[in-house]
Amino acid sequence: MKILLILLFLFISNCTLNKVVKHHGIHYLEKKQKFLIVNLTNENDIISLLGPPSTKSKFDNDTWIYLERKTSKDSLIKLGKKITIVNNVLVLEIDNKGLLVKKEFLNINNMKKMKFSKNTTAINYSKNSFVYDFLTSLRQKISDPRSKRRK
Secondary structure (H helix, E strand, C coil), X not given: CHHHHHHHHHHHHHCCCCCCEEEEECCCHHHHHHHCCCCCXXXXXXXXXXXXXXXXXXXXXXXXXXXXXXXXXXXXXXXXXXXXXXXXXXXXXXXXXXXXXXXXXXCHHXXXXXXXXXXCCCCCCCCXXXXXXXXXXXXXXXXXXXXXXXX
């Protein structure tokens, strides 16, 4: 009986009540972005502070995007549904000289206020779509097996 109690105590003592927080991206992005000053900070300063960007795009100026996301599981009553604690995005625009031109920080509250276009692109299916052409060629190959024998 004592062994059973000792084993039970060991299992219970190893359980924690702290929630597991999964972190993706740059830690403390909101605090770190305050050190970036427009028209003063260059690419090397950004890389030394934040590291390489999550995403890079090149249009007129380089656009670097940094992400931070923290998720955890909700209470047992809600069946452990994932909840987002922090969702930050930092968009940096860098000119061809390597200086920071524009800085935009978006947190989870700003993203909820963003409006997206409701317009959608109509999809037109024609008789000669890719699927139609593919099935036609497949039908021709099945119908004419002698073409392989002639060669």
